[in-house]
Amino acid sequence: MTLFQRSHCHPLLVVLLGLLLVSPAVAKELGEAPYRPGDYRVEDGKVDPNTYEGYLVYTRACMACHGPDGLGSSFAPSLIRAAERRGWAEFAGTVAAGRQVQPGQVMPSFADDPYVMRNIPYIFSYIRARGEGGLGRGRPRIIESMQEEADNVDSNDDE
16 A cells, blocks of 8 residues: 555645636636646747646755756656656545655655645646647746746735
């Protein structure tokens, strides 16, 4: 049995993460499409603000083990392949609860890191954008038409 399977927080985590996302009903009232984990937009190698945030969180929390492009390393698997095989719920559960990959090789839990926890949907979007080929290697830039929206979100976070 893996650490992931023994975790008691996985179902609760998925519910809590779902509450952080804009519900379809609220999005409809606001006149926008609901954001779902894994959604991303890439134009000329540039990304939407959520996917860019996913890149930032990935580089802070994941890159040291999973490599600069999500392709894995000598001791951690490719997150791109993991996201394709496992999907959103298992990806989020693994980040939160950790996972024993094989004896002596364990992915740690990030449940105590609020920065990572609130950004798991965006990490997943970044990984999906990398895996589906729309986003190349290295630090992406934000799509110009979406930059003002990103700046407004950043200024609201400071209040």
